[in-house]
Structure formats: C-alpha cells, structure tokens
Amino acid sequence: MSKRRTERLLSIVVLLLSSRRYLTAEQIRAAVSGYPEEQEAFKRMFERDKEELRDLGIPLETGRASSFDDDLGYRISRQDYELPEIHLEPDEAAILGIASRVWQSAELAGAAAGAALKLVAASRDADGEAAATPPLVIQPRLTTQEPAFGPLWEAVRDRRPVSFDYQASGRSEVTRRTLEPWGVVNRRGRWYVAGHDRARDAPRVFRLSRVTGPVKLEGPPGSVQVPAGTDVRELVKDWDKPLTREHTAVLRVRADAGSALHRWGEVTPDAERPGWDRVSIAYSDPDWYPGYLASYGPDVLVIDPPELREAVIRRLKGALG
Amino acid sequence: MSPQPKSTPPKNAQPKGPQAKSAQPRMVTSAERLRRLLALVPYVSARRVVGLAETAATFGMSERELIDDLNLAWCVELRAPEPYCPIDLSYEDGEISISQAESIARPLRLAADEASALLVALRMLAEAGGAGQPGASDQGAGQPGADQRGGGDAVARLIAKIEEAAGAAGAASAQVAIQIDSAGARGTAAALNAALSAGHRVHLRHYNHGRDEETQRDVDPMRLLVVEGRTYLEGWCHRAEGVRLFRLDRVLAVDVLDLPASVPDEAEPVDVDAGLFRASPTDVLAELELAPGARWVAEYYPCESVTELPGGRLRVGLRTPDTTWVRRLALRLGEDARVVAPPALTDEVRTAAAAALAGYA
Numbered sequence: 001m002s003k004r005r006t007e008r009l010l011s012i013v014v015l016l017l018s019s020r021r022y023l024t025a026e027q028i029r030a031a032v033s034g035y036p037e038e039q040e041a042f043k044r045m046f047e048r049d050k051e052e053l054r055d056l057g058i059p060l061e062t063g064r065a066s067s068f069d070d071d072l073g074y075r076i077s078r079q080d081y082e083l084p085e086i087h088l089e090p091d092e093a094a095i096l097g098i099a100s101r102v103w104q105s106a107e108l109a110g111a112a113a114g115a116a117l118k119l120v121a122a123s124r125d126a127d128g129e130a131a132a133t134p135p136l137v138i139q140p141r142l143t144t145q146e147p148a149f150g151p152l153w154e155a156v157r158d159r160r161p162v163s164f165d166y167q168a169s170g171r172s173e174v175t176r177r178t179l180e181p182w183g184v185v186n187r188r189g190r191w192y193v194a195g196h197d198r199a200r201d202a203p204r205v206f207r208l209s210r211v212t213g214p215v216k217l218e219g220p221p222g223s224v225q226v227p228a229g230t231d232v233r234e235l236v237k238d239w240d241k242p243l244t245r246e247h248t249a250v251l252r253v254r255a256d257a258g259s260a261l262h263r264w265g266e267v268t269p270d271a272e273r274p275g276w277d278r279v280s281i282a283y284s285d286p287d288w289y290p291g292y293l294a295s296y297g298p299d300v301l302v303i304d305p306p307e308l309r310e311a312v313i314r315r316l317k318g319a320l321g
Numbered sequence: 322m323s324p325q326p327k328s329t330p331p332k333n334a335q336p337k338g339p340q341a342k343s344a345q346p347r348m349v350t351s352a353e354r355l356r357r358l359l360a361l362v363p364y365v366s367a368r369r370v371v372g373l374a375e376t377a378a379t380f381g382m383s384e385r386e387l388i389d390d391l392n393l394a395w396c397v398e399l400r401a402p403e404p405y406c407p408i409d410l411s412y413e414d415g416e417i418s419i420s421q422a423e424s425i426a427r428p429l430r431l432a433a434d435e436a437s438a439l440l441v442a443l444r445m446l447a448e449a450g451g452a453g454q455p456g457a458s459d460q461g462a463g464q465p466g467a468d469q470r471g472g473g474d475a476v477a478r479l480i481a482k483i484e485e486a487a488g489a490a491g492a493a494s495a496q497v498a499i500q501i502d503s504a505g506a507r508g509t510a511a512a513l514n515a516a517l518s519a520g521h522r523v524h525l526r527h528y529n530h531g532r533d534e535e536t537q538r539d540v541d542p543m544r545l546l547v548v549e550g551r552t553y554l555e556g557w558c559h560r561a562e563g564v565r566l567f568r569l570d571r572v573l574a575v576d577v578l579d580l581p582a583s584v585p586d587e588a589e590p591v592d593v594d595a596g597l598f599r600a601s602p603t604d605v606l607a608e609l610e611l612a613p614g615a616r617w618v619a620e621y622y623p624c625e626s627v628t629e630l631p632g633g634r635l636r637v638g639l640r641t642p643d644t645t646w647v648r649r650l651a652l653r654l655g656e657d658a659r660v661v662a663p664p665a666l667t668d669e670v671r672t673a674a675a676a677a678l679a680g681y682a
Contacts, residue, residue: 003393005351010358010425011397014407017424031401052352056359057432057490082427086486091475095446099479102442108434112442113381114356115435118428119483120379121364137517138510140449140547141593142442142499157433157493183496189549209620232498252680259535260528263573295653296533298676313681318656319674321667 008034009049013058017081022063022073050074088123096120098139105144108153142186146208149184151215152193156181159226161198161218164211174212179204180224183232194232195224245282249289250304253279257299278303290315357382358390359429362408366422373415391417436487440480440494447476448501449547450514501550506569510545510552513569516577517542523556526574527567531646535573536560541582543590545569548597555591557584564588566597598623600640607647608662611635615657618650636661648673 011032016023025046029035035042053060059080065073088096100116103109144150148164155162163178181195182203190207197204252270253261255277265281283289290311293300302309349357361380365371377387394408409421431439484491502510516523523542528535540556543564547553551568558565591597606625611618613633618624626638639647644666651660651670660667 002349002351002354003389006354006358007393007397009351009355010394011399013355013359014397014424015399018407027401031399033398033400052355056352056356057429057435059430078424081429083430084486084488086482088479088482089475092479092482095443095475095479096439099439099442099446102445103438108438111432111434111438114360115431115439115483117357117360117364117380118431118435119486121360121428122367124367127368137514138446138450138545138547138552140442140445140501142445143549153497156496157437183498185497186499186550188501188551226496232496257533259533260530263535291653291655294655294677295649296677297649297652297673298680301677301680309681313678315655316652316674316677319652319654319658319670320678321659321671 004034005049008032009053012049012053013076016060016074016076017078019075022061022065022075024065024071024073026071027065028074083118083122086119086122087125088119089125090127093120093123093127102140103142103144105149107150108142108144143189144191146191146211148193148208148211148215149191151217152181152184152208155215155217155224156184156193158221159224160221161224162215163218164215165213166206167210167212177204177206178218179206182224182226182230184208185232245284247283247286247289247305247308249281249283249293249302249308251279251281251293252301252303253277253296254299258296261296261300286311294319354390354393356429358394359425361387361390362394362419362422362425363428365410365417366419366426370416370418373412373417376417388412431483431487431490433490433493436483436491437494437497440483440487440491441497441499443476443480443483444494445499445501445547447480448499448507449545449552450476450510499550501547502552502570506552506572509569509572509575512575512577513542513545513554516575516582517545519577520582522578522580522582524576524578525554525567525572528571528573530571531643531649533649539578540565540567541584543584543588546593548593553597557582557588564591566591600625601642604640604642605644605663605666607639607641607644607660607666609637609639609647609651610659610661611637611654612657615654618654618658644669652677 011034012028015028015031023031025043029042029046035045050060059076061075061077061080062072063075065071096116096119100113101109103112152162154160161178161180163176165174166177167174178198179193179195180198181193183194185192185194185205190209192205192207194203194205196202251261251265252273253265253267253276255269255275258279261279261281262277265279267277267279270276270278286308290308293302293308293312294315302312357380361376364379365376373384373387377384380387382390391410391412395406395410397408398404398406407421407423408419408425410417410419412418513523521542523540524537525540526535526537538558538560540554540558542554542556544555545552546555546566551570553566553568554572555564555566557563609618610630611634616633616635619627619635619637622637622639624637625640626636628636630636641647647660647666648669651658651666652673660670
C-alpha cells in the first residue's frame with residue numbers, strides 16, 4: 001500500500017517536472033498508475049497526494065491548463081524545485097556529518113539529516129578520506145525536552161502570535177500570556193522565547209520549561225512583525241553584558257580555603273590572625289553576593305561593607321534553622 | 322530500459338550475517354520514503370557508479386531497503402501521452418549506476434525546517450569549536466593548531482555555502498540563537514581541539530566549584546562534548562585513574578604536552594543520553610525543603626524527586642557521592658532552605674553556620 005503510494009507520488013513529481021505546461025488532474029490520472037476508477041475516490045486521493053507533496057516542500061504550482069479550459073492544472077517549475085549548484089569539500093562533508101547529529105529530538109534531527117543528505121547527494125566531490133577523519137573533534141548536542149518547543153519553533157518560523165500559561169520563577173500562580181514571538185534562544189542548555197508581550201506592551205523573555213499546558217496559535221502566518229534590527233543574538237547578549245563590579249568587599253579568608261576568592265581578589269596576609277588572609281574583592285550584585293559568601297561557612301568573614309556583613313549574618317542565622 | 326534490476330540474483334536482497342540482521346526494517350512512511358528517493362537518485366546519478374554498501378551507509382538503511390528503493394524507482398512508468406520509464410538504473414556486483422534520471426537528477430531544495438535545523442546546528446558547532454568567532458583564538462589558553470583552524474574554516478565555509486543554497490528557506494534560522502559557555506571556554510576549546518587532533522596529552526589546572534578546590538592533573542583527551550549548553554572535555558584522568566568530564570569554563574589553564582595521549586582500552590565514554598551526572602545507588606540522598614525564593618534549585622540541579630508543598634514550597638531529593646556542595650548550597654540559601662535528610666547533613670549545616678556566626682560575635 002505504502003509502496004504503491006510512494007511510487008505514485010514519485011511518478012507525479014517526475015511527470016510534472018518534465019512538463020512545461022500545466023497538466024490537469026485528468027491528464028495526471030491518465031499518466032500515473034494507481035488511481036481508482038471511481039471519480040470521488042480519485043478526487044480524495046489526489047487531494048491527499050497534493051498535500052503530501054507540498055508538505056515535503058515540493059513547489060506544486062497551480063494554473064490554467066489552457067486558455068480554452070476552465071480546469072486547473074499543475075506543474076512543478078524546475079528552477080523552484082532544484083537545489084542550486086553546491087560543491088562540498090571532503091572536510092565540509094565531515095562537518096556536515098557532525099552537524100546533522102546535533103539535534104537530539106526526532107523531528108529536528110530528521111530535518112537536519114534530510115538537509116545533509118540533499119547536500120551530499122549534490123556534491124560528488126564530498127566523498128573522500130577527510131570524511132573519515134573530521135577536522136573538529138567535538139560533539140555538540142541540542143535537546144528540546146520542553147513540550148512548548150515544537151509549537152514555538154513553528155510559530156517563530158511562520159511568524160504567528162501565540163498564547164500560553166506561564167508560571168514565573170519563584171511564584172506558584174500561573175498567568176496567561178499572549179506573545180508575538182521574535183525568536184527562540186538556547187542559553188546554557190535552556191530554551192527561552194523572546195518577543196512582544198501584548199498585555200505588557202513590551203519585550204519579554206520566557207523560559208520554555210515554565211510554560212505550562214499547550215501553546216495556542218493566535219493568528220495567521222506572517223502576522224508577527226519582528227521589529228527591524230531585532231537580532232535574537234543581541235537579546236541573549238543583553239542578559240550577558242559584562243557585569244559592572246561597582247562594589248568592593250573586604251573579607252577575612254582562611255589562607256588554605258576560598259580558592260576562587262584568592263584567585264580574583266587582592267590578597268594580603270592578615271597581620272592580626274596567622275593562617276588567615278585579608279582579601280579585597282569587587283562584586284556586582286548585592287542580592288546575590290551575600291549567599292555566595294555564606295556558602296563558604298566559617299572560612300570567610302566579612303569585614304566591610306556593613307550591609308554585606310549583615311546580609312551574610314542573616315543567611316547564616318537562617319541556615320541555623 | 323535495462324533489465325538488470327529484475328534479473329540481478331536476489332543474493333543482495335537476502336539479509337546475511339549479523340550486521341544485516343541487526344538492520345531491522347523500520348516502518349517508513351510513504352512521504353519519508355519519497356524524500357529519501359528524491360535524494361538517492363541524485364546521489365547515485367551525480368557519481369555515475371557508487372558502491373551499494375557505501376550508499377546504504379550514507380542513507381542509514383540496510384542494503385535490502387536500498388535495493389527495494391532502487392527497484393521502486395526503476396519501476397516508475399508514465400503511461401501517457403505515450404508509455405515510458407523515466408528512470409533507468411542497474412545494480413550489480415555491489416555497485417549501482419543510473420543511466421537516466423530525467424527530471425529528478427538534482428536534489429530537491431532545502432525545506433525551511435531542514436535549512437534552519439542544519440544552520441542552527443552549524444552555528445552552534447562554530448561557537449563550540451572556538452572557530453568562526455572573531456578574536457576567539459587570542460583570548461584563550463594555548464594556541465590552536467593548524468588542524469583546528471582548518472576545522473573552524475570548514476565550518477565557516479560550509480555555513481556560507483548552505484546559506485546561499487538555502488536562500489529564503491534558511492531565513493528562520495536567524496531567529497534561533499544558541500549561546501554556550503563563555504569566551505574563555507572557547508579559547509580552551511580551541512587548545513583542546515588541537516590536542517585531540519594531534520593526539521597529545523594535556524596538563525589541566527581545574528577548579529572544582531562544589532568543593533571550592535583547585536587541582537592539577539594530566540589528562541589524555543578522548544573527546545569534547547557540548548551538553549546542556551556547556552562544553553566538557555572527556556578524558557582519561559591520570560590522577561583519578563578513570564574517565565572524567567571537565568567543564569571547560571572551570572579549566573583555569575591548559576598546557577598541551579609534548580607527549581602522546583594513551584587512553585587505556587578499558588576507558589568507557591560516558592553515555593550522555595543517560596544524563597551527565599548519573600547517581601549511583603550507593604550515593605547519599607540529600608533532601609531539602611525549599612521556600613518559593615529557592616525554587617530555582619529544582620531547575621538548576623538534577624533532582625531525583627521534586628514534590629510540590631503548600632505555599633509554593635518544594636521538597637527536592639538530590640543524590641550525590643559527595644555532600645560538600647549540598648552543605649555549601651544550604652548555607653547559601655539560608656532561611657530559604659532546610660536540609661531534611663540525612664540528619665548528619667542537617668547537623669553539618671548547623672555546625673558550619675554556628676561556627677561562621679561565632680566569627681562575627
């Protein structure tokens with residue numbers, strides 16, 4: 001059954017690629033084996049075949065078969081169908097092999113592998129010894145375990161607005177968000193979607209693992225305008241801009257502990273206490289730093305500033321239970 | 322039209338040997354099969370003659386499946402206006418050739434998903450390899466070797482070629498960004514890639530964050546991995562006498578030694594699919610109760626169990642061979658966390674907190 005269907009679809013592709021004219025459904029039926037006699041059954045089957053060909057990315061064009069004829073016809077323009085000329089060197093083919101194994105989810109792995117096969121098929125020069133010894137010895141992996149990834153990838157690709165339920169970090173309540181997505185970003189192994197939040201009327205970034213429930217498409221393809229000059233890479237960089245370390249802490253650190261503090265700080269032996277150092281160190285985030293220093297336990301003592309000292313004492317008292 | 326396919330002895334079609342048997346025919350939809358055929362015919366056609374085994378390997382199918390596909394293509398017949406068979410091919414003595422492929426001699430263009438998935442993967446590869454990033458090579462430890470530059474160059478060349486061939490189909494890939502590691506890790510990646518290509522041992526200065534400890538070790542590199550957005554070196558560690566993973570952004574310095582790497586035969590690569598940090602049943606199960614402000618812990622660390630408690634609180638179970646880092650985490654979280662089990666760890670956290678507070682008294 002499936003074999004006959006493949007054969008029929010392949011025949012249609014060959015037929016329509018070889019014809020310059022639009023061929024009507026009846027002409028296609030006459031040329032291709034496997035369609036039923038009965039008219040309604042034929043129509044249904046032909047509709048399914050057209051859909052399947054379009055899903056594969058085959059540019060099936062529709063037009064008037066002739067000026068005397070009202071019937072619609074079909075053809076495939078060779079120029080739109082064929083992959084442009086491309087020649088890969090053996091080392092490029094080897095890289096292609098690594099790249100086609102990056103995605104771990106079946107759908108995108110299949111898409112990447114399908115693309116790689118087309119490119120290799122077109123390049124006879126790609127076969128060679130270098131293909132056996134790749135010039136890069138690295139295996140990146142991209143996983144997409146978040147259920148929201150699939151629909152959001154499609155929404156970004158097709159420029160469609162979406163809505164979803166979202167549980168923000170550190171909150172237990174869920175809110176409904178409507179977003180015009182500009183891009184998806186993987187930062188340190190975690191997926192985010194960035195875009196225009198309609199209710200907030202401002203750009204927002206959402207973490208995919210905090211999207212609860214299904215993602216709903218809210219408009220037709222092409223209905224999202226990504227503002228000119230938006231670069232999702234820039235959105236990522238924004239969160240990662242160099243920190244301004246405008247605060248300075250003075251610490252007492254046990255000489256044989258706190259290796260990171262010793263590495264980054266200005267260290268002088270503590271004259272008052274043998275076995276301890278005085279470390280002067282710059283930090284950027286007054287909310288985050290007290291916790292970091294508290295994690296050193298009795299190996300680190302904050303001398304200055306007083307608010308940092310107080311914050312560390314508060315953490316330690318909290319840990320005392 | 323050549324009679325070969327049908328008259329070829331069916332020996333190739335018989336599964337033989339353990340390898341052929343292991344290649345179980347997978348259910349393939351008619352669309353998938355058509356997609357494969359539309360690449361297979363151009364593949365053979367561009368090469369005039371190509372090995373059956375090599376082709377099957379390239380397309381990830383068994384030789385039997387390949388022969389089924391070839392027969393299918395050969396059987397295509399158009400009945401009107403006059404009957405003809407557009408595809409003519411033969412396979413014999415383990416070789417395939419196509420003498421006529423008609424209108425499908427060229428592969429189909431890349432679809433949007435195909436082009437985007439591949440371009441995103443390649444850009445990630447460029448970033449991970451420390452290649453194609455302006456200035457990446459001059460801020461790292463060690464010098465990238467000629468091999469590495471060649472590799473990075475190949476990635477950049479390939480990206481440019483695919484962008485051109487894909488045209489508009491690749492456009493969506495600009496809306497997907499992958500960010501891994503820090504700039505320093507990229508420099509280290511370049512040095513390690515050079516060591517791997519040359520097969521050299523390396524000397525690492527490495528920082529263990531959980532224990533706040535710096536160590537020096539000689540490692541015979543096995544491979545570089547990028548998992549969950551971080552690059553790791555997997556190698557045989559002479560200090561631990563075992564396979565270890567080193568996160569590159571915690572490698573403080575790397576020296577490529579003038580010694581050949583010799584990875585012992587018993588060194589088993591880590592099965593990344595099973596997770597990077599696989600807990601062993603002999604590990605300690607540490608259980609923490611987290612206030613809403615510390616819920617991030619459940620997302621950040623691989624937890625064995627996560628249970629919602631009233632008021633947005635969470636109870637998480639972490640299995641680990643060494644609880645040093647859990648003690649440090651509990652001190653960091655302060656009143657936002659409480660170690661529930663094991664009792665010894667609860668005591669350790671209290672003792673450490675009390676000792677630290679004594680310093681302020």
